[in-house]
Amino acid sequence: MVIAVIDTGIDAEHVDLDGGKVIGWYDALNGKANPYDDEGxxxxxxxxxxxxxxGNLNTQVGFAxxxxxxxxxVLDENGNGSNENMIDGLEWIYNNIDKYKIDVVNMSIGTHLPYIDVEEIIDLINAIDSEGVxxxxxxxxxxDGEKxxxxxxxxTTYAKYTSTSVGSVRDPYEGGWGLSxxxxxxxxxxxxxxxxxxxxIRAAEANSRSAYVTLSGTSxxxxxxxxxxxxxxxxxxxxxxxxxxxxxFDMGPNDYDKLYGNGNLLGYESIRRAGEYTGSFDNHRTYIRNPEGYIEKGKAVLFPIEVNSSxxxxxxxxxxxxxxxxxxxxVIWEAGTDPFAGDPSTYLIGEEEKMPHEHIRIESPKVGTYYIGVAAIEDSGNYSLEITGYNIDIGE
Known part of the structure; x- marks a missing residue:
């Protein structure tokens, strides 16, 4: 299998990527003959x-x-590039699909330029896709709204006008299944x-020979x-x-939605089905959701959850x-507290005031009945509620 990566380059001297793993190379910026990565x-x-x-056996292995x-x-030492660089790089991929037997392309690059300014780039992405790649x-x-x-x-504009864009979620060890x-x-x-x-996500650090670095993003x-x-x-x-x-795995609102798209990738199940294999996988987490609720201003709704393990x-x-x-x-009332007592010392409340997204994490939760509340203090609104834990059930 061959994966083309259009990006800042590849450090083919890192122990995770050396030994002839990089079988093809094109430098649209500087024309250098050998792979390198001056950004990382x-x-x-x-x-x-x-x-x-x-560099870290049995821990830092990539997906394939x-x-x-x-x-x-196509991007420089600061992670920047031009439309001309992008067009050059994508044209090179398109023209070399057969030579290198490229099966899939990764493009962890974005822009918010208007469609008309990047139309040729989008056309090339779709042309590669039309070749079955x-x-x-x-x-x-x-x-997060900051930019x-x-x-x-x-x-991004590329994501809006192409068919296979990828968003990001936290995994269970990073705060439960949920949108980043x-x-x-x-x-x-x-x-x-x-x-x-x-x-x-911890992965290879460029120009370090064997070190790793942790980064987050849809990249x-x-x-x-x-x-x-x-x-x-x-x-x-x-x-x-x-x-x-x-x-x-369908998350958030039911079916395809503007947050999770078609859902959270199930890698094991995807490969099992593609190969028509047998077997099963258990991620040892329970995911409970109220996919689409509505609450009026001045009201609250409670969901009891039984936590059976800490x-x-x-x-x-x-x-x-x-x-x-x-x-x-x-709002979360921990096990052993009364959601109707009105005592603020007995509950946790989300602190995000502006984002349409709140997350509360309780480490080593007490065993017992928790009450999860959605409160509409300032506005009415539609929401999706997700709860992830180990050995949890919907309460009565």
């Missing part, structure tokens, strides 16, 4: 997709460690294609999907399966689905 982003991305984990890489450098594009990291001044309609606050959101009926873990979730696709393609090829598609964190995630800066709050 592309190396990190590449090792998520296909790193061998040699047996895959080969083709590196295309999917181009997975990062959805963007503007979901664009809004929380919805923050997908930075992950760009869609608007109306448009969202990303799929989401995958992109929160606190990190995108190679998780590209690497998984490579394994799916390989599994399907080995069994003659001509049709492959991702398996995803061995893993309890995480509560609330997503406000309206796009007009409505403000709702999540």
């Amino acid at each position: 982003h592309g190396t990190h991305v590449s090792s998520i997709a296909a790193g061998t984990g040699e 460690p047996g895959a080969a890489l083709v590196g295309v450098k 999917p181009v997975f594009v990062s959805a963007g990291n503007e979901g 664009l001044g809004r929380y919805y309609d923050t997908l 606050k930075f992950s760009s959101r869609g608007t109306g009926s448009q969202g990303p294609y799929i989401v995958a873990p992109g929160h606190n 990190m979730s995108t190679p998780a999907v590209a690497g998984t696709f490579a394994l799916m393609y390989d599994a399907a090829y080995s069994t003659g399966n001509s049709e492959i598609s991702f398996s995803a 061995s893993e964190d309890l995480n509560v995630n609330m997503l406000i689905l309206d796009e007009n800066n409505e403000n709702l709050d999540i």
Whole structure:
């Protein structure tokens, strides 16, 4: 399997990426003949997709460690590039699909330039895809509102006009299954294609020979999907399966939505189905949701949750689905407290005042009945509530 990575380059001397793993290379900026990475982003991305984990065996292995890489450098030492560089790099990939037998392309690059300014780039992405080589594009990291001044309609222009953009979620060890606050959101009926873990991802550090660095972003979730696709393609090829598609776990609102798209990637299940294998996987977490609720201003709704073990964190995630800066709050009463007592010392309340997204994490929760509340103090609104824990149930 061959994964092309269009980015800042690849450090082919890192132990996770050396030994001939990089089989093709094109430098659209400086024309250098040998792979290098003077920024580090592309190396990190590449090792998520296909790193061998040699620098930290059994821990830092990428998604498709047996895959080969083709590196295309279009961004400089500051992570910047021009439209001309992007066009040059994508044209090179398109013209070399057969030469290097490229199966999938990772593009952890974004822009918010108007469509008309990047139309040629988008056309090239779609042209590569039409050759049967999917181009997975990062959805963007503007979901926190800091850069664009809004929380919805923050997908990058590339993500809006291509078919396989990738958002980011936290995994259970990073705060329970839930959308990363930075992950760009869609608007109306448009969202990303799929989401995958992109929160606190440790991968190869460029120009270090064997070190690793932890980064977060949809740049990190995108190679998780590209690497998984490579394994799916390989599994399907080995069994003659001509049709492959991702398996995803529906999160947030029901079905496809502007936050999670088609859902959270299920890597094991996707590969199992592609190869028509048997087997099962248990992530040892329970995910409970109220996919779509509505609450009027001045009211609150309570959800009892039975926590039967204190061995893993309890995480509560609330997503406000309206796009007009409505403000709702999540409130948690721990086991043994009375939600009707009115004592503020007995509950936790979300502290996010502006974002349409609140998250509370309770480490080593007490065993017993918790009450999860959604409160509409200032506004009415639509919401989605998600609760992740170990050995938890809906209470009575």
